[in-house]
Amino acid sequence: MGAGGEDRAGEARPAAAAPPPVRMQKALWLSAATMASRVLGLLRDQLFAALVGANAFSDAFVTAFRIPNLLRDLFAEGALSSAFVPTFAETRAHRGEAEAWRLANTVVGLVLAVVGSLTLLGMLFAPQVVALMAPGYAPAQAALAAKLARVMMPFLLLVSLAAVSMGMLNAQSRFTAPALAPALFNVGSIAVGLGLWAAGWPPERAVVGWSFGTLVGGLLQLLAQSPSLRAAGFRLRPRLGRAALADPGVRRIGRLMGAAVVGLSATQVNIVVNTIFASHQERAVTWLNFAFRLMQLPLGVFGVAIATVATAGLAQRAAARDLAGVQETLGSAMRLVAFLNVPSAVGLMVLSRPIVALIYQHGRFTASDTAGTAGALLCYALGLYAYSAVKVFAPAFYALDEARVPVLGSVLGMASNVALNLALFPVLGYRGVALGTSLSATVNFAVLAIAWRARHGRLGGAGVYRQLLRVLGATGALAVAAWGAERALEGHLGAGHGLARQLALAFVPIAAGLAAYLAAARLLGVKELSDLAAAWRRRAARRRGARA
Known part of the structure; x- marks a missing residue:
């Protein structure tokens, strides 16, 4: 692909011919559609866990399906x-x-x-x-x-x-x-x-x-x-x-x-x-699979949705030879990734056990399986931001015919994963496998980010890193609120394994964490929060207009 926004004949193409950057409204709609699939996927996993449990048979199925x-x-x-x-x-x-x-x-x-x-x-x-x-x-x-x-x-x-x-x-x-x-x-x-x-x-x-x-x-x-x-x-x-x-x-x-x-x-x-x-390690294949599936919920709902919209925009802007538009689209996507996936990762880490218990601990899936899956989920969630960022960055390089960069990132990530497994599995067991996966995804993302900066400069729509710092600050408020709500509820409800207890221990801390995150994001001036509100108001206005 040529740089500088010129077509094959060497004539500049107008920037207006290219599509707009990633829109909050479009990403939200795609996230909602993807959410329906992911919720059904969780129901499917719930049914499998209750029907089969975590044992030699479930391990065999997971490996066969892979x-x-x-x-x-x-x-x-x-x-x-x-x-x-x-x-x-x-x-x-x-x-x-x-x-x-x-x-x-x-x-x-x-x-x-x-x-x-x-x-x-x-x-x-x-x-x-x-x-x-x-x-x-x-x-x-x-x-x-x-x-x-x-x-x-x-x-x-x-x-x-x-x-x-x-x-x-x-x-x-x-x-x-x-x-x-x-x-x-x-x-x-x-x-x-x-x-x-x-x-x-x-x-x-x-x-x-x-x-x-x-x-x-x-x-x-x-x-x-x-x-x-x-x-x-x-x-x-x-x-x-x-x-x-x-x-x-x-x-x-x-x-x-x-x-x-x-x-x-x-x-x-x-x-x-x-x-x-x-x-x-007995049952480890099943535990890791269920944990990774949970980590993929925000990855699929937010990360893949943003990446899908961004990939189409990147491809169209690259076809129009609009490098500035590619920069702008990628920067917009990266800010959305941080806004949505950083709090999701921390929420999964803080509330790993009650979330796993609510979703999987039914039928043949036992409390010990919940503990095993929660340990893996905590380690996988550490890599959620990096996973989502790679899904956005890699298509940008492919759209610009710079395929060697994502190849290099993947190879270095693979090498680091093998080395980390060798080092961590003897110490942490199956949790070392999950942690090594997250750290290797971070290596992959770091390679792509450094290469993009070296080849194309800063991302369009300056402020990606400042916005990430604000999101991290708001996510700290989420972690404190969610953890405090869970501790208080556990003390109040006492021991037990009923569905009502599981629902309370999962959803009340989630609601408390979400409220704290949104409030802190508003105080810290995270722009994507106002974009979210504006997209919601536009959609509501169109619905009212359609009814009228």
Whole structure:
């Protein structure tokens, strides 16, 4: 990509042709849509915990699901999305809508051929992959994990096609269907899980049925986006062959994907390394999985929502050769990340035990499992800001054809994760795995931030670091209020494990912490708070106007 806002002919393009920076209102709407999916995801996890518990069977399922899921993160929702969205946006802007659809159909054809082959290989070599990922499993547990992996491998192809659909819609700023599609994955899994619960299946049978429910959910996630794609003008006609592969858009996607796969593979290696260590400690794989899923709630609702909106804006501004607009969009996104994710991280740390107890401690999931999961959650939450920041920063480098930087960040993060696991696991056990993951994410973010400053200077909309300091100050008030409310309630309620007690110990401190954060943010002059209020007033005004 050329710098300085010039197009291919060397003529300056007006800044007005580019989209505005990340808007609070759009990010809030996408966050609300994502929230629906994440809440359903929590219900799905609740049902799984109650139905299966934390044991050898749940560990086997988690490991089996990671095989297609790691490949999905690597090829579909990772490298492919990062490469496809900016290329599709540029093709549409410079070569027309018809060429953009032709490019999309070529990518669909490649996904069917390449990912379909990977799916078959995964089914064939499932025992060997399980042996690599979980060397600490007993033979019977490893055999169960391989069986479950074979059932779930087609999930990879389904969600890869769903990721292409999501990319086409996001590149045209159509965010609603892609944000809601994962909710249907959860709906499918929950429906199957409720059937297993009603049938009274024991854990060893329930994990098999749950694996088939995963396939149902993946299919629903793909089908949910079809109406929006058709309305946008897409018609499914997969293309392959020499002429299709010679398309410059396909070549650009291949080039960006090659770099992205190298960079994102570091993240997948981290997960494999974490699983290798955790497989040597009973129930640790399940505890870490549930804790990471909880950490992903604010990451998905806020971090991914901001990153999705920002990525589309970055791709469009980069296609318009508007580097100043890229700077402004990235700076706006980073301020939103701090405003929303820093308090979320501290809240998860302070209230890890009551939150885990409320969500998971039901059915076959015991109090000792709550303690184990809470310990992992505290360590994972330390890396929430870094995780969210990487999801915003990395697409900016890809949009500017500077893919080597996120690759370097990922590789250094991977190396630090391996070193930290080796150092921390003998001392902290599974909690060392979670802490090493958070610290390695921080290393990755630091590399991206330093590289951006060196290559492109300060972010647009000065004040990112000053705003972060204000947010940290407001978050301190949140921590004190939440911790104090929890201590007071525990003393008042005494011992017990009822649902009413769990609800009080979770929601009252959350409400106290949120009130303290908003009050402190207002006193400290955090601008995003006023932006939030303004977006809410505009939305309310439109609703009143629609009713009138």
